[in-house]
Amino acid sequence: MINKIRESAAVAVADVHDGATVLIGGFGEAGSPIELIHALIDQGARGLTVVNNNTGSGHVGLAALIENGRVAKMICSFPRTTNSTVFPDLYSRNEIELELVPQGTLAERIRAGGAGIPAFYTATSIGTLLAEGKEVRQFDGRDYVLEPALKADFALIKCRCADRYGNLVYSKTARNFAPIMATAATTTIVQANEIAPVGALDPESIVTPAIYVNRVVEIRSPLQESELVASQVRYP
Amino acid sequence: MSTHVENAAGWSRQEIARMIARDIPDGSYVNLGIGMPESVVNHIPEDREVIFHTENGLLGMGPAPEPGREDPELINAGKKHVTAVAGAAYFHHADSFAMIRGGHIDICILGAMQVSQSGDLANWSMGAADAAPAVGGAMDLVAGAKQVIVATQHCTKSGAPKLVDKISLPATGLGVVTRVYTDLAILAVGNGAFELLELAPGVELKTLQDKTGAPIVIPAKYSAEQAAV
Numbered sequence: 114m115i116n117k118i119r120e121s122a123a124v125a126v127a128d129v130h131d132g133a134t135v136l137i138g139g140f141g142e143a144g145s146p147i148e149l150i151h152a153l154i155d156q157g158a159r160g161l162t163v164v165n166n167n168t169g170s171g172h173v174g175l176a177a178l179i180e181n182g183r184v185a186k187m188i189c190s191f192p193r194t195t196n197s198t199v200f201p202d203l204y205s206r207n208e209i210e211l212e213l214v215p216q217g218t219l220a221e222r223i224r225a226g227g228a229g230i231p232a233f234y235t236a237t238s239i240g241t242l243l244a245e246g247k248e249v250r251q252f253d254g255r256d257y258v259l260e261p262a263l264k265a266d267f268a269l270i271k272c273r274c275a276d277r278y279g280n281l282v283y284s285k286t287a288r289n290f291a292p293i294m295a296t297a298a299t300t301t302i303v304q305a306n307e308i309a310p311v312g313a314l315d316p317e318s319i320v321t322p323a324i325y326v327n328r329v330v331e332i333r334s335p336l337q338e339s340e341l342v343a344s345q346v347r348y349p
Numbered sequence: 350m351s352t353h354v355e356n357a358a359g360w361s362r363q364e365i366a367r368m369i370a371r372d373i374p375d376g377s378y379v380n381l382g383i384g385m386p387e388s389v390v391n392h393i394p395e396d397r398e399v400i401f402h403t404e405n406g407l408l409g410m411g412p413a414p415e416p417g418r419e420d421p422e423l424i425n426a427g428k429k430h431v432t433a434v435a436g437a438a439y440f441h442h443a444d445s446f447a448m449i450r451g452g453h454i455d456i457c458i459l460g461a462m463q464v465s466q467s468g469d470l471a472n473w474s475m476g477a478a479d480a481a482p483a484v485g486g487a488m489d490l491v492a493g494a495k496q497v498i499v500a501t502q503h504c505t506k507s508g509a510p511k512l513v514d515k516i517s518l519p520a521t522g523l524g525v526v527t528r529v530y531t532d533l534a535i536l537a538v539g540n541g542a543f544e545l546l547e548l549a550p551g552v553e554l555k556t557l558q559d560k561t562g563a564p565i566v567i568p569a570k571y572s573a574e575q576a577a578v
Contacts (some may be wrong), residue, residue, distance in 0.1 A: 123481045127407075139408075140406075140424070140428070141424065142421055142428075142511065143405070143421060143422050143423075143424050143427040143428075166442075189420070190483070190484055190485050190486070191483040191484065191485040192481045192482075192483055193480075193483050193497065194428065194429070200481065201480070201481050204479075204480075204481040205479045205480065205481070211481060211482075213482050213483070213484055214484075215484050215485075215486065215487075215488040215489050216442075216446065216484070216485050216486035216489060217404075217445075217446030217449055217450055217486055217488075217489030217493075218488075218489065219442075220441075220442035220443040220445070220446050221443055221446060221450075223443070224443035235450060236450070236492040236493070237488045237489045237491070237492045237493070238488045238492075239522075239523070240520055240522065240523035241488060241519065241520045241522070242474075242519050243484065243488065243519075258482045277526065283405075283439075285423045285439055286403075286405050286406050286407050286422060286424055286439060287422035287431070288406055288439055288440070288441050289405050289406050289441065289442050290441070290442045291441070292441040292443075293428065293441055293442060293443045312427045320441070320499050337421060338421075339421060346442055347529065
């Protein structure tokens with residue numbers, strides 16, 4: 114019997130190793146798997162390379178993972194946002210590495226990683242600092258830059274509803290990076306607000322088919338990052 | 350004229366947004382950048398259907414929700430709470446940028462730090478070494494949208510021209526901007542020069558030229574009008 118359901122976030126992230134590359138879903142707080150991130154902080158893995166669009170807010174979730182010294186390098190498109198001080202401060206002191214990637218190139222690198230495409234050409238960033246040192250090739254008279262695929266050891270993502278096979282449906286714009294991250298990691302770990310019986314999810318509406326998912330944890334009523342930030346909560 | 354207040358002439362931020370909205374054709378798919386472009390959504394004439402795309406994964410973005418109806422899982426690219434209109438669709442990030450990179454977005458409207466007379470845009474980095482640079486989707490949008498419109502104040506807060514002969518800040522894209530809407534004027538960009546399309550009320554041609562860091566091509570009708578005053 115296939116059963117990808119795990120009893121807790123702690124069990125689900127137990128084997129994340131030092132130096133692992135971890136894709137973390139979410140765009141700001143929308144879709145951020147905050148309970149999985151907190152479990153990863155408790156677990157203690159260090160020297161991580163983390164891929165996320167941003168770098169977290171306040172002192173919880175991704176910002177707390179960074180603040181607790183677990184992240185050696187961030188790969189992201191927009192590392193400073195409202196209420197984000199942890200990463201900008203470390204960066205200004207040269208204490209964390211940053212690979213800045215245009216948002217669409219970041220998404221496509223992850224998509225390519227999950228789809229077995231080792232690299233692709235894009236017109237994005239041509240003529241800018243972010244294309245410097247990269248291979249440029251002309252197609253139909255226009256310049257394109259070569260970008261490598263991005264794969265990872267783990268993906269931590271959040272969805273609205275899952276079944277024990279690992280089929281996933283999402284909620285509105287909280288979907289963002291999760292479906293592509295699920296495809297690009299060796300081990301994809303999901304926190305779901307709800308677990309449904311197999312067969313309950315309409316096959317026409319499943320966004321992430323189960324083949325991409327390894328572990329599912331049910332987290333009912335997950336923490337809301339913006340509320341924690343407003344209350345100045347620090348994790349742990 | 351001795352009591353002339355410099356800031357009295359020209360368009361307000363809301364008026365700039367209204368002028369942009371006036372010029373968006375019915376049926377367009379439009380991406381709005383963070384800041385002034387966001388207010389364009391509030392000014393679309395009622396007889397037009399314009400579909401707004403937000404790159405975090407929503408086509409059919411509506412205005413901000415009523416207070417108390419905010420949904421933390423329904424936001425725009427600026428991470429502000431929004432609504433989804435009837436006929437909206439959600440999708441993941443790679444699909445969202447396929448819409449952009451694949452040339453499916455008709456118009457994107459962005460802010461600017463500098464725009465050059467050849468349409469080069471700088472709007473992502475001041476070039477400071479110790480500040481974490483942030484680019485977001487700006488480079489994808491200027492590379493992929495069919496038309497790139499800039500909405501900006503004509504000058505920086507310190508009074509320096511934002512419309513220049515050559516950009517000095519790091520580029521977002523080269524030769525990408527087609528039109529600029531500022532508090533002083535609407536200008537076409539593209540043929541290697543800024544060309545005046547529409548002058549804001551009360552703005553003199555000399556003021557416009559003095560506050561622009563490159564020559565402006567002025568259609569004869571404007572030169573004639575102001576010469577007659």
